[in-house]
Amino acid sequence: MKNTLQTLLTQHIDDYRQKHGLSFDQSRAVTRLMACRTQALGGHTQMCPNGHVQGMWYNSCKHRACPQCCGLPSERWLQKIISVLLDCPHHHMIWTLPSELHGLWRFNRVLMSDLLFQAVQYTLQTFSQDKRYLGASPGVMSTLHTWGRDLSLHPHLHCLVTHGGVSTSGEWVKPKKRVLFPQEPLMMVYRGKLLALVRAALLAKEMRLPAPLQSLINLLNKLGRKDWVVHCCKRYEHGKGVANYLARYVRGGPFNNSQLVNVTDKQVTFSYQSHVSHKREILRLPVDTFISRWLEHVPQSGKALVRYCGLYSSASRDKLNQAREYHQQAPVSLPQLVSWQTYLSQWTEPRCEVCGCLLHHQEGELIRHAA
Numbered sequence: 001m002k003n004t005l006q007t008l009l010t011q012h013i014d015d016y017r018q019k020h021g022l023s024f025d026q027s028r029a030v031t032r033l034m035a036c037r038t039q040a041l042g043g044h045t046q047m048c049p050n051g052h053v054q055g056m057w058y059n060s061c062k063h064r065a066c067p068q069c070c071g072l073p074s075e076r077w078l079q080k081i082i083s084v085l086l087d088c089p090h091h092h093m094i095w096t097l098p099s100e101l102h103g104l105w106r107f108n109r110v111l112m113s114d115l116l117f118q119a120v121q122y123t124l125q126t127f128s129q130d131k132r133y134l135g136a137s138p139g140v141m142s143t144l145h146t147w148g149r150d151l152s153l154h155p156h157l158h159c160l161v162t163h164g165g166v167s168t169s170g171e172w173v174k175p176k177k178r179v180l181f182p183q184e185p186l187m188m189v190y191r192g193k194l195l196a197l198v199r200a201a202l203l204a205k206e207m208r209l210p211a212p213l214q215s216l217i218n219l220l221n222k223l224g225r226k227d228w229v230v231h232c233c234k235r236y237e238h239g240k241g242v243a244n245y246l247a248r249y250v251r252g253g254p255f256n257n258s259q260l261v262n263v264t265d266k267q268v269t270f271s272y273q274s275h276v277s278h279k280r281e282i283l284r285l286p287v288d289t290f291i292s293r294w295l296e297h298v299p300q301s302g303k304a305l306v307r308y309c310g311l312y313s314s315a316s317r318d319k320l321n322q323a324r325e326y327h328q329q330a331p332v333s334l335p336q337l338v339s340w341q342t343y344l345s346q347w348t349e350p351r352c353e354v355c356g357c358l359l360h361h362q363e364g365e366l367i368r369h370a371a
Helices: 007-020 022-037 069-082 099-107 110-127 183-203 213-223 240-250 287-295 316-324 340-344 367-371
Strands: 043-047 053-058 090-096 139-147 154-164 230-232 261-264 265-275 278-286 306-310 360-364
Touching: 007 022, 007 261, 007 287, 022 278, 022 287, 053 183, 069 240, 090 110, 099 110, 099 213, 110 139, 110 154, 110 183, 110 306, 154 240, 183 213, 183 230, 265 287, 278 287
Parallel strands: none
Antiparallel strands: 043 053, 043 360, 090 154, 090 230, 139 154, 139 306, 261 265, 265 278
């Protein structure tokens, strides 16, 4: 049997649950993934307009962390984003949470993710409104990632920022410099804002504490004297490339089945592309450790992994259309959802083996009742 995340969970999750327990979101994710493309979710048929049945298939779970059914959702998200992006250069910025704050993150994941988004948004607004750099409102798309490539905890935001923005008078303003904003001042403002937000939440008793309050305050003071990781990538002539990169994470989850090398009763072996060596590395973890790492990145119900501000926020559609007019683009018009036929046609056109007609999709309970 081929090793997949689904088979691994099916074999080991009961033992893991008894030892460690699962949160509501984790339990829901596990249940969905184990049912993905099984009779539990019913099925659908592929047939041509002339009634020739080509196959019956079980339905996908469509969970954001599922590696089996992320292809079509990723493509749909990407097409939606591309339909909104301005035809201008973009900047890719990465804002990392210091590892010293991982304890607070684990105990307060929802609140800490909100504070991370707020700190980055405040920092970008501060610099974009400064006439020394821009003096206008750019388009910003922020995406939360919580994992490293080895499934370790690594909360960080990827931001896609337009190289320019719309002023209060409605004119398109180009940045004063090619780099848009200076990296070190960005880091300092981001660091100060996030530390202030965390301090306020601690003093307001809004957080669960992994350590005594005074030791956490001391830690924040110490972090205020350290450099944080804020990475500004080389400017891109368009945002499509970064959006394509982010789509795999927004709708693809933290792990791909192709990474699994071997699974035994005690150990999971998987591969990943190392940021350090830039080579394919092999990692062996105890089964429980692997499951714990994967579960740590299950998305929270009702929490968006992507947030938009400036021109790319839904409230700024008029300003965005002004900017699109400047760049000789039509007003925003969201595309129709990509059909599964269109998605599959990138590799092969699904046609009837009998008469050659294009196949279509039909939902149904046929497989569930037949089982």
